[in-house]
Amino acid sequence: MAGHSKWANIQHRKGRQDKARGKLFSKLSKEITIASKIGGPDPAMNPRLRLAIANAKGQSMPKDNIERAIKKGQGGDVEEYFEIRYEGFGPGGVGVIVEASTDNKNRAASEVRAAFSKNGGNLGETGSVSFMFDQVGEIRFPLSVADEEAMLEAAIEAGAEDVVQEEGDEDEGEEGEHVVYCARDDLAAVAETLEERFGEAKSVKIVWKPQNLTPVDGEKVATLMKLMEALDDLDDVQNVYANFEISDEDMAALAS
Structure with a gap:
């Protein structure tokens, strides 16, 4: 298993799918709300909101949830969110990048640091890990x-570019995916062209x-997960x- 693309399969096998889906919807709603607040409620004029809505639809989020998140971003009582990137190392020297959106920087930093320290990792300085990664555009389509x-x-x-x-996981009825990578600045144009041919x-x-x-x-696999x-x-x-x-x-042993 390369990277953590099949991470969700473990959650399914451990009966975490409902919790994981709830968490996913919460994160998607939060991104829609932030995008709406920053750039306005019209996706045609707000690229970030357009991407957030596309991802929500791709994960089958109900339309009502999407509209509610957009309206929340236009409300006067929306918290001010700060976007922060944390970098650290996991078991075996694995590089980890964490992107957070928080209304409390101290709470976020404390909780992220605790997660690392309690699970065989350590939080590093900004730039200590990101140089090992490239920030790129990613577009996913079902293999079908x-x-x-x-x-x-x-x-x-x-x-x-690639x-x-x-x-997918046949046991869980999950279809595999085509994963398309492109330069981050080309993401919108590449996605639009491919969606014209293959659909959303x-x-x-x-x-x-x-x-x-x-x-x-070995044992580091379980700790890393x-x-x-x-x-x-x-x-x-x-x-x-x-x-x-x-x-x-090792993945099969962990999921059993």
Whole structure:
């Protein structure tokens, strides 16, 4: 398993799917609210809001939830959110980037630091990890929309840099995905071109993509997964990225 793209599968097998989905909707709603507050409620005039809505739809968030989050961003009592990036190291020297949106910087820093320290990691300085990642655009489509060759050809023509296929979990009825990468400044244009051909993407966003992967095995696998879950469970945390690589055997043992 490269990176943490199949992380959700573990949550499914451990009966965490409902909790994970609730957390996901909460994070998506928060991003919509922040985007609406900063750039206005019209997605046609607000690129960040447009991406936030697209991601919410890709995760099957109900329309009412989306509209409620947009309206909340226009309310006068919306908290002021600060966007902060934390960087640190997990078990085995894995690099971890945490993106948070918080109305309380001290609380967010304290909780993120505690998650690292309690799960075999340590919080580092800004820049201590991000140099090992590239910030790029990422667009995801279900594998069913096209075969590998057709997606690669269309993506390159649209201006993308790379396409990889991620397998789904057949036991959980989860379909695999085409993952298209492009320069971050080209994300909107590439996504629009591909959606004209293949329909609405499952997600369109800026991500931190590892330049290289760090192998993790043995007991460190379980500790690393606890760290990832602890960070993702924090209310202030929006996204968590890491550069680990775990064998299918170790992942299977963890999920059993």
